[in-house]
Amino acid sequence: MNVYDSARIADVLAPLGYAPTDDPAAADMIILNTCHIREKAAEKVYSELGRLRPLKDRPGTRNGRVMIAVAGCVAQAEGEEILRRTPFVDIVLGPQTYHRLPEMVARAERAAGAVLDTDFPADPKFDHLPGPAAGAEGSSAFLTVQEGCDKFCTFCVVPYTRGAEYSRAVADVLREARCYASAGVREITLLGQNVNCFHGEAPGGGEWGLGRLIAEVAEIEGIERIRYTTSYPADMDDALIAAHRDVPELMPFLHLPVQSGSDRVLAAMNRRHGSDDYRRLVDRLRAARPDLALSSDFIIGFPGETDGDFRATLELVKDVEFTSAYSFKYSPRPGTPASLEDQVDDAVKSERLAELQSLLDEQQKRFNDRCIGREMTVLFDRPGRHPGQLVGRSPYMQAVHAQAPRPLLGSLQPVMITAGSANSLSGTLTDRAVA
Ligand code: 5AD
Numbered sequence: 059m060n061v062y063d064s065a066r067i068a069d070v071l072a073p074l075g076y077a078p079t080d081d082p083a084a085a086d087m088i089i090l091n092t093c094h095i096r097e098k099a100a101e102k103v104y105s106e107l108g109r110l111r112p113l114k115d116r117p118g119t120r121n122g123r124v125m126i127a128v129a130g131c132v133a134q135a136e137g138e139e140i141l142r143r144t145p146f147v148d149i150v151l152g153p154q155t156y157h158r159l160p161e162m163v164a165r166a167e168r169a170a171g172a173v174l175d176t177d178f179p180a181d182p183k184f185d186h187l188p189g190p191a192a193g194a195e196g197s198s199a200f201l202t203v204q205e206g207c208d209k210f211c212t213f214c215v216v217p218y219t220r221g222a223e224y225s226r227a228v229a230d231v232l233r234e235a236r237c238y239a240s241a242g243v244r245e246i247t248l249l250g251q252n253v254n255c256f257h258g259e260a261p262g263g264g265e266w267g268l269g270r271l272i273a274e275v276a277e278i279e280g281i282e283r284i285r286y287t288t289s290y291p292a293d294m295d296d297a298l299i300a301a302h303r304d305v306p307e308l309m310p311f312l313h314l315p316v317q318s319g320s321d322r323v324l325a326a327m328n329r330r331h332g333s334d335d336y337r338r339l340v341d342r343l344r345a346a347r348p349d350l351a352l353s354s355d356f357i358i359g360f361p362g363e364t365d366g367d368f369r370a371t372l373e374l375v376k377d378v379e380f381t382s383a384y385s386f387k388y389s390p391r392p393g394t395p396a397s398l399e400d401q402v403d404d405a406v407k408s409e410r411l412a413e414l415q416s417l418l419d420e421q422q423k424r425f426n427d428r429c430i431g432r433e434m435t436v437l438f439d440r441p442g443r444h445p446g447q448l449v450g451r452s453p454y455m456q457a458v459h460a461q462a463p464r465p466l467l468g469s470l471q472p473v474m475i476t477a478g479s480a481n482s483l484s485g486t487l488t489d490r491a492v493a
């Protein structure tokens with residue numbers, strides 16, 4: 059979501075004459091867009107700001123100094139503290155106010171002191187964003203349809219930093235999707251912290267859920283692939299499961315975080331489902347789309363997690379067979395209600411994490427091996443490291459490398475998979491490939 063937000067930040071600043079650069083030393087303005095989800099995020103921001111400090115007084119900048127802004131969830135959580143600890147920062151803004159950046163920049167330019175805006179405006183930022191810059195998105199784009207969260211999992215800061223759950227209106231989402239399609243985007247990933255609880259105002263009144271929205275995005279000329287992330291298991295409804303059966307553009311890959319396989323830990327996390335509910339949900343999804351590949355998130359060492367709880371997580375992983383996954387050691391987050399007692403020893407966390415990751419790696423490798431000899435459609439989205447090579451994504455989100463002429467960049471092509479490694483596949487274009 060921060061990638062999406064950063065692109066929108068570039069959009070709102072474009073009319074002021076700002077354009078992105080890859081070189082911080084050449085920049086008139088530097089914006090750190092920050093994430094607060096795990097560990098030491100705030101400390102990393104302060105040390106990065108320390109590194110940027112010497113750039114501040116570069117001569118010949120547009121405002122007589124390099125403007126430095128801190129955006130995103132660390133800015134939301136830290137607020138004034140950032141201005142106190144790093145007084146050379148000009149602007150601090152939360153994730154819900156970046157549409158107001160032009161006026162913040164104007165205020166900061168007048169040098170009337172630093173600007174702080176960490177409101178949760180009643181009037182959502184989406185109503186004020188300009189359209190995306192033509193061609194800026196490449197062949198695959200993110201599109202935020204839902205934001206914020208009311209679930210309050212006991213380990214998570216999101217409800218405090220991103221704010222209350224909110225769905226954009228369907229017409230607004232479709233307008234943005236059409237805009238991407240006409241700029242050459244072939245794949246759209248619908249985004250939200252809880253994207254599957256999307257309930258946007260429908261064009262003819264009432265509300266649509268995510269399944270209906272996906273079917274409508276699939277109708278847009280040029281959009282050939284749809285994905286969505288991240289989903290909350292207890293909110294997977296029948297219409298969304300049916301979309302996996304009925305909408306060919308919806309890719310057979312789903313990131314469905316489960317966090318733990320222990321019912322006791324799931325209850326302490328306030329996840330609102332047990333491990334067998336998750337197994338049954340996976341069965342229903344696979345009945346709808348038999349080739350569905352699943353990935354997940356896991357938290358290891360949640361307070362009070364016993365060896366038995368951890369074994370239950372391993373059992374769930376074995377039962378489901380994930381094709382990729384992210385796993386993290388639990389880190390206490392400020393303001394969250396998870397117990398401060400019963401912390402799991404760090405050495406134990408490390409041991410469990412290594413064991414889980416080696417099981418997940420095996421599953422990923424097994425899945426990649428099973429792909430050898432299959433033909434897959436690949437969306438080429440970047441040049442490879444070797445000359446004449448392009449890299450793209452399979453329907454199952456694997457990176458696929460192939461020798462392919464440059465004009466195929468940005469298109470979907472048939473590729474015969476010839477080799478698989480732990481993290482990627484390689485293959486050759488079939489003779490049906492066309493520019
Ligand atoms: N500690 C460790 N991992 C966390 N996540 C969220 N909060 C924490 C935390 N306090 C993980 C969850 C979530 C992913 C985005 O980050 O697994 O699904």
Ligand code: SF4
Pocket residue numbers: 207208209210211214215216217251252290
């Ligand atoms: Fe955080 Fe996701 Fe739980 Fe919301 S549903 S509190 S974003 S982990």
